[in-house]
Amino acid sequence: xxxxxxxxxxxxxxxxxxxxxxxxxxxxxxxxxxxxxxxxxxxxxxxxxxxxxxxxxxxxxxxxxxxxxxxxxxxxxxxxxxxxxxxxxxxxxxxxxxxxxxxxxxxxxxxxxxxxxxxxxxxxxxxxxxxxxxxxxxxxxxxxxxxxxxxxxxxxxxxxxxxxxxxxxxxxxxxxxxxxxxxxxxxxxxxxxxxxxxxxxxxxxxxxxxxxxxxxxxxxxxxxxxxxxxxxxxxxxx
Amino acid sequence: xxxxxxxxxxxxxxxxxxxxxxxxxxxxxxxxxxxxxxxxxxxxxxxxxxxxxxxxxxxxxxxxxxxxxxxxxxxxxxxxxxxxxxxxxxxxxxxxxxxxxxxxxxxxxxxxxxxxxxxxxxxxxxxxxxxxxxxxxxxxxxxxxxxxxxxxxxxxxxxxxxxxxxxxxxxxxxxxxxxxxxxxxxxxxxxxxxxxxxxxxxxxxxxxxxxxxxxxxxxxxxxxxxxxxxxxxxxxxxxxxxxxxxxxxxxxxxxxxxxxxxxxxxxxxxxxxxxxxxxxxxxxxxxxxxxxxxxxxxxxxxxxxxxxxxxxxxxxxxxxxxxxxxxxxxxxxxxxxxxxxxxxxxxxxxxxxxxxxxxxxxxxxxxxxxxxxxxxxxxxxxxxxxxxxxxxxxxxxxxxxxxxxxxxxxxxxxxxxxxxxxxxxxxxxxxxxxxxxxxxxxxxxxxxxxxxxxxxxxxxxxxxxxxxxxxxxxxxxxxxxxxxxxxxxxxxxxxxxxxxxxxxxxxxxxxxxxxxxxxxxxxxxxxxxxxxxxxxxxxxxxxxxxxxxxxxxxxxxxxxxxxxxxxxxxxxxxxxxxxxxxxxxxxxxxxxxxxxxxxxxxxxxxxxxxxxxxxxxxxxxxxxxxxxxxxxxxxxxxxxxxxxxxxxxxxxxxxxxxxxxxxxxxxxxxxxxxxxxxxxxxxxxxxxxxxxxxxxxxxxxxxxxxxxxxxxxxxxxxxxxxxxxxxxxxxxxxxxxxxxxxxxxxxxx
Numbered sequence: 001x002x003x004x005x006x007x008x009x010x011x012x013x014x015x016x017x018x019x020x021x022x023x024x025x026x027x028x029x030x031x032x033x034x035x036x037x038x039x040x041x042x043x044x045x046x047x048x049x050x051x052x053x054x055x056x057x058x059x060x061x062x063x064x065x066x067x068x069x070x071x072x073x074x075x076x077x078x079x080x081x082x083x084x085x086x087x088x089x090x091x092x093x094x095x096x097x098x099x100x101x102x103x104x105x106x107x108x109x110x111x112x113x114x115x116x117x118x119x120x121x122x123x124x125x126x127x128x129x130x131x132x133x134x135x136x137x138x139x140x141x142x143x144x145x146x147x148x149x150x151x152x153x154x155x156x157x158x159x160x161x162x163x164x165x166x167x168x169x170x171x172x173x174x175x176x177x178x179x180x181x182x183x184x185x186x187x188x189x190x191x192x193x194x195x196x197x198x199x200x201x202x203x204x205x206x207x208x209x210x211x212x213x214x215x216x217x218x219x220x221x222x223x224x225x226x227x228x229x230x231x232x233x234x235x236x237x238x
Numbered sequence: 239x240x241x242x243x244x245x246x247x248x249x250x251x252x253x254x255x256x257x258x259x260x261x262x263x264x265x266x267x268x269x270x271x272x273x274x275x276x277x278x279x280x281x282x283x284x285x286x287x288x289x290x291x292x293x294x295x296x297x298x299x300x301x302x303x304x305x306x307x308x309x310x311x312x313x314x315x316x317x318x319x320x321x322x323x324x325x326x327x328x329x330x331x332x333x334x335x336x337x338x339x340x341x342x343x344x345x346x347x348x349x350x351x352x353x354x355x356x357x358x359x360x361x362x363x364x365x366x367x368x369x370x371x372x373x374x375x376x377x378x379x380x381x382x383x384x385x386x387x388x389x390x391x392x393x394x395x396x397x398x399x400x401x402x403x404x405x406x407x408x409x410x411x412x413x414x415x416x417x418x419x420x421x422x423x424x425x426x427x428x429x430x431x432x433x434x435x436x437x438x439x440x441x442x443x444x445x446x447x448x449x450x451x452x453x454x455x456x457x458x459x460x461x462x463x464x465x466x467x468x469x470x471x472x473x474x475x476x477x478x479x480x481x482x483x484x485x486x487x488x489x490x491x492x493x494x495x496x497x498x499x500x501x502x503x504x505x506x507x508x509x510x511x512x513x514x515x516x517x518x519x520x521x522x523x524x525x526x527x528x529x530x531x532x533x534x535x536x537x538x539x540x541x542x543x544x545x546x547x548x549x550x551x552x553x554x555x556x557x558x559x560x561x562x563x564x565x566x567x568x569x570x571x572x573x574x575x576x577x578x579x580x581x582x583x584x585x586x587x588x589x590x591x592x593x594x595x596x597x598x599x600x601x602x603x604x605x606x607x608x609x610x611x612x613x614x615x616x617x618x619x620x621x622x623x624x625x626x627x628x629x630x631x632x633x634x635x636x637x638x639x640x641x642x643x644x645x646x647x648x649x650x651x652x653x654x655x656x657x658x659x660x661x662x663x664x665x666x667x668x669x670x671x672x673x674x675x676x677x678x679x680x681x682x683x684x685x686x687x688x689x690x691x692x693x694x695x696x697x698x699x700x701x702x703x704x705x706x707x708x709x710x711x712x713x714x715x716x717x718x719x720x721x722x723x724x725x726x727x728x729x730x731x732x733x734x735x736x737x738x739x740x741x742x743x744x745x746x747x748x749x750x751x752x753x754x755x756x757x758x759x760x761x762x763x764x765x766x767x768x769x770x771x772x773x774x775x776x777x778x779x780x781x782x783x784x785x786x787x788x789x790x791x792x793x794x795x796x797x798x799x800x801x802x803x804x805x806x807x808x809x810x811x812x813x814x815x816x817x818x819x820x821x822x823x824x825x826x827x828x829x830x831x832x833x834x835x836x837x838x839x840x841x842x843x844x845x846x847x848x849x850x851x852x853x854x855x856x857x858x859x860x861x862x863x864x865x866x867x868x869x870x871x872x873x874x875x876x877x878x879x880x881x882x883x884x885x886x887x888x889x890x891x892x893x894x895x896x897x898x899x900x901x902x903x904x905x906x907x908x909x910x911x912x913x914x915x916x917x918x919x920x921x922x923x924x925x926x927x928x929x930x931x932x933x934x935x936x937x938x939x940x941x942x943x944x945x946x947x948x949x950x951x952x953x954x955x956x957x958x959x960x961x962x963x964x965x966x967x968x969x970x971x972x973x974x975x976x977x978x979x980x981x982x983x984x985x986x987x
Contacts, residue, residue, distance in 0.1 A: 011585055012493050014408030018683035021700075052406045055493025108987070111401045111676045140680045142405070179902070211680040216814055217697065218680045 003235040005228075006033040006043035008073070008089075010064045014051030015086065015210055022210040023047070026228030028235075035067040044235045045082040045126075046073055048089025050142075050208060060103060060145045061091030070096060082126040082201045082231055087143055090194070090204030099195055099204045100158070101150030106143070107187030115181040115219045116141035116207050117169040118193050122162050125200040130230040136169055137223035138181055139212040146206045148188035148195075155190055166194035166205050241553075242280040243607040251277050260287035266622055273616045281602065281609040284554040285617050288520035289527060292789055295621035298755035299787040302765050305772035306782040313781045315744050318441060324364045324434075325783020326441055327745045329809045331704050334438050336368045339378070339431035339710065339749040339805045341788035345487040346428035350395025355403035355490040356464075357430040359562050362407060362495065363516035366502050367565065369442035370434025373682060374696050375404050377414035377430055378710045378749070378803045379673075382423030384665035384985055389418070392426050394986055400430070401676040406492035407499070410685045411677035412694025413708060415803075418665045421714070424793035429749045429786075429803050433708055435698050440506060444515040446533035446568045449596040451512055453529070453537060454574070456581050456588035457498050457564040460522070461547035464488030464560025494563040494586075501584035502565060508580070510573045517564040523557045523617070525566040526592070530600045530614035533568075537614070539592035539602045553604040568594065628761035638719060640852030642838035647916050654915060655967035657847055659977045661920070662895045664846040667888045668981035669899075686813045690896060692735040692884050693808065695816055703812035709735035713887060714799030715840040716855035721763040722770035725802045726858045729774045730924050731886050732806040737867030738882045738927055740817045740874030741808030746775050748785035748804050753797020755789045763800040764789075771802060777860045780806065817874045819883040819893075820901035821930050821956040826880060828905060828954045830890065831866055831943065832926030836917055842888040843920040862925040869948050870927060878939040881930035890953075891919040893928050898961055899975055906962045907954035915966045918953075930956055 005023045007030050009016045020030035031043050035053075040046065054063035064070065074096050077083045085093035093099045106112060117138050120131040131137065150158070158164050168191045171182035184191045186206075194205025209224030211217075240246075247253075257267040260283065270278050270286045278286060292298060307319070317334055318326035324338035342357025358375060365372045377400050382389045393416075404411050409432070446453065464487060505511055513533065515525040522544070530537035541553050547561070569577050574590065581588035595601075600617070602610035648654040661667055670690065679688035686705055687695035693709035711731040717724025729746065736743045748771060753760040775782050791798045810816060821828075838844050839853030873879040881901065883893040898905055909915045931939050943950035962968040 012406070012496055014406075014496075014681050015683075018681070021683055051408060052493060052496075055406065055491070057493070110398075111405055111678075113405075113675050113678050113680070142678045142680060144405075208680065211683060214683075216686055217683055218685055 003028040003232050004031050004043045005231065006031045006040055006046040008033045008035065008046060008048050008069055010035040010053035010067060012051050012053045012055055013049055015049040015208065019047050019049040019210045022213045022228050025213045026225060026232055028228065028232050033069055035069050038068045038072045040072050040076065045231050048085040048092050050087030050089060053088055060088060061095040064092045065095040074098060077202050080199065080201055082234065084127050084227065085204035086208055086210060087206055090206055093202065093204040098202050099197060100154045101148055103145045104147040104149055105145050106147055111144040112185050113142040114185065116185060117181045118166045118207060119169045121167055122165045122196060125165060125196045125203050126234045127203040127227050127230050128165060129234060130226040138219060138221055139207045139209050139224045140218055141185055141207040143206055146186040148192045150189065158195055161198065163196050164192055165196045165203055167191040168193050241604065241607060241609065243609050244279055244611045247279045248276050253277065255280065255283050257283060257287065260284065261291055262287050266290060269622065274612060279609050280554045281557055282612060284558045285523040285527065285610065288523050288558055289617045290621040294520050294524060296787055297622045298624050298626050298789060299764065300623050301625055302768040305768055309772040309776045310781045311776050311779045313779065316781050316783065319783060322368065322443060324368050325745065325747065326368060327783060327807065329706060331699055331702060332437055333698055333704065334436050334441060335433060335706050335807065336365055336370045337431065337433045337708060337747055337805065337807050338364055338784055339429050339747050339803060340786040341749050341751060342428045342430060343425065343751065343788050343791055346396055347392065347426050349487040350392045351399035352487050352489050354396040354399030354428050356488045356562050357428055358400055358403045359490050359495050360518045361430045361432040362409065363518060363565065365432045365434035366499055367444060367514050367516045368434060369440040369506050370436040371503055372409055372432050372434045372499065373684065374412045374433045374694060375409045375431065376412060376694060376708060376710055378712065379414065379416045380422045380427035380714065380801060381418050382426060383420040384418040386423060388423065390986065396428055397673050397676050403490055403492045405678045407496050408681045410679045410681050410688065412679055412685060412688040412696065413710060414689065415710060416670050416673055419714060419799065421799045425791040425798050427751045427791065427801060431710060431805055433696065433706065442506065442511060442514050444528055444532055445513040446529035446537055446594045448512060448570065449535050449594055451568050451570050451594045452574050452590045453539065453592035454567045454569055454577060454588055455544060455564065455591045456567065456586055458491065458494050458561055459545045459547040459587065460556055460559050461561045462551055462555060462559065465555055465558045488560045488562050490562045497584045497586050498563055498565060501581050501586045504580050505577055508576065510569055510577045511567050512570060513568040515566050517566060519560060521557065521559045521561065527600055527614040527617040529566060529568060531618040533594065536595040536597035536599045537592055538595050541602055541604045543589050543591045545587050545589055553609055626755050626761045627758045628765050629758040630762050631759035637852055638854055642841065642844045642850060642853040643836060645844055645848045645850055651966035655969060658891050658919065658969065661842055661846045661888055662892060662974065663977035663981050665981055665985065667842055667892055669979045670982060671979065672982040672987060686816055687739055687818065691819055692738040693741065695739055695741065695813060697813045703814055705810045705813035707736045707739050707741035707808040707810060708805060710803055710805045711735065712801050712803035713840065714801040715851055717767060717800040717802060718851065719840050719853065719855045721766040721800045723855050723858055724800065725767040725770035726774040727855060727924060728802050728804040729771055730858055730860065730863045731884065732804045733778060733863055733867060734884045734927065736806045736808035737870045738817065738884045740815050740871060741810040742871055743780050743806050743808045743867060745807050746780045746782045746804060748782060748802060749788065750785065751788045751791055751798065751801040751803065753792035757797065760797050767800055767802045771804065774860055778864060815874050817879060817882045819881055819897045821881050821897045821903045821905065822901045823880060824903055824956055826930040826932055826956045827936055827952060828956065829929050829931055830926065830951045830953045831869065831929060831948055832862065833923060833949055834913055834917060834921050834926065835923045837921050837923045841920065841922045856922050856924045859925055865946060865948050866925055866927060869943060869946060872942065873929065873939060878935040879929045879931055883928050885926040885928060887922060889920045889922050890928060894961060895974055895978055898971060899978060903956050904958035904960045904971055905954055906957050906964065908964045910951045910953060915963060
């Protein structure tokens, strides 16, 4: 039996179908979860996909954290269940304090949509084990509230404990004409694109791995598939 | 004033009503009285005034638009034609696609963010009202001069509005255009297009049938925003002396619309809906009268039951409000509970506000009194029809005689190089990534191609790879020189763009943006453009499935360039065969397809280098366009080409620049025999494309072109990190890139 991965839909969630597809492409079974339902239907892991849950009213992710489904997700995540938050899902994870820090409006105040180069800084979490430490990947980024911030103490702690999972990659110094997508797109502190909790089961990031799982679609790369194959191996091994 | 009921209107025939303030003309008001056999009530007047506005009734354009039906080519693909919320075409495998382009020009000038945002919202509701899931949006834009201070107010607001709304809805933005021209300074054009996909059996229509069926209003509460938007804003020219029209612009809430999409599609899936209509221009007046008019019976509506945002609204205001994110469904009585439950699941307010009756009248009640009693057809379909006078403008001869051939051309390779840089860096020819990077093009996970590709492409069947492509084009400069040819050039370019990506053009939608119909010169431009488009569609075999007309894009005497924007929808059997624009493989051979002539009238070069607009636009040869399209589609299907780019404004050098920069490869070009370097690079002759052919496919490809009679000229090779035109100049990619990519961010970033 293959792993069952829950994909939560809040009102205003946009990338739920994409995430279900990515789970399927990786070979696992996607299980739709509804925000009003506390029941996680015995899934092995949960993804909180991107979008504008509750219209981002008040603050991105601020209302979703109070939804019934999140009560169970938080409880299970603390007990070790793997949880991945993508974009708005990452914002929800910080609002629930499963992950530290917060997201502010991008420094240039625009929505930005582009291929984004990332460096994998921690290839030992439940969601990143299929990548190499230091590997460069390119996956779509699309947000307006993507600027990761936390106080210095928290940032130092994240660095010291190896909990920065992804950083926006700087262009290679020797490249005369670097490809698109390098650099920090939104002013995130220390170029942080994604982080993990101490246990490595909860990961959140702003860019979108679920949009980079098929060679024909989107960026034309499959660099995001590793998130979903990582979790599958993790669960099968467990 | 006490309530103006039908009874009261009968008793007080002499009461003066503000018909003029509501935008009706004297003879139109007389006609309303004649239809009703009495004076209208305030509420009836409100309904007639918005529904008979230019925006809703097409009263000036109708007599011309008939040609789209009369000259329609035979097409098996057409499932639903002109007159419904949006046209529907068959794309195979049991799928149907609906698409449409609409204008939101006037509101976007008054209030750029909300105007543009609600433009996206409106077109998307048209798509869901047909029963389809929206899968993509596009936004053709026309702005005033790039360096004008007001453009800095309008464009960033419009882009943020389109992004803010579309991104939040989860719809990939896959195409569109951005053109700057001083003629749009006080009248920017904000057109919005959308595509939706459904199964054939899921097509829904706007009609209220079945006596006793319930009329359910669902979505946002009704507020005081956008009152009279269609009649006052969209149907008159701007005049500096009048007070701000900002209150007539609607305010959008994309989150509410996202819920509306999901809950509507769920209700469709459970087959709960008999008829459906979105509430856009003219709000409830439009939805109730159109549903009732298209159905078999009458309709009775209790206006007190409409959920309000502002409890002080009068019944007239409720009928005229253009509050966004509302829809109206007709549901059988035993399915009402289930319909309401689905709305509750998605936190959408839904209220039964009326029912279908066995009569023929639309009757609306307020506090138990009848305030509207009329034949809905007279509101929805029997509006005035004008045969506006039109005449070829007297200035046209002089304009056409001012031939671009006499303009000074570059005298040396260095000068040519300098002009190439100047053209590709000009705001119109420069990269629009600053705009399109503010739109989500990835969401839904089916985007195969998006801007700056020749057309946007969406996969609709994951198993088979079936997909659709959409391109929008329109060149106001060409249309100003010759509106008949200009409209056909817009059609030809859009058709060519779809074919360049490997898709087969199937159907057409349009958004016709013009000045005031009360000016005979403008009316002539409109009539000529419609005639050109209808003739062109007949010849290419692509029917017009619907469209939109935006008139009064005029400030004082100054009308915009006639700007017919043409959208062509294409279908591709397997998106894996799509052709992108990027020159990705060094060593591939570059072929120029088609004939290059001395055609510079209305060209980008004449504008950028000389500030000139005159002469005639390029010739149109639609048979050639069809042949070129067939070659591009065959070459894509059989793997003979790896890249293709259509040639249009800016000519060959524009296409080469975009394809090289996107592929991160240079090109070495040789000027073919019989052409000079300048004409080779800048001519805007139609019916052309440049393709990159792998060496292994060269013979097969040139044989095919030869056999079918399409001129194919080898012009060079993909190579190096510069664009080199042999014997003329060399332009390093880095220099070309900064020229092409820095302009728009430096103006608006």
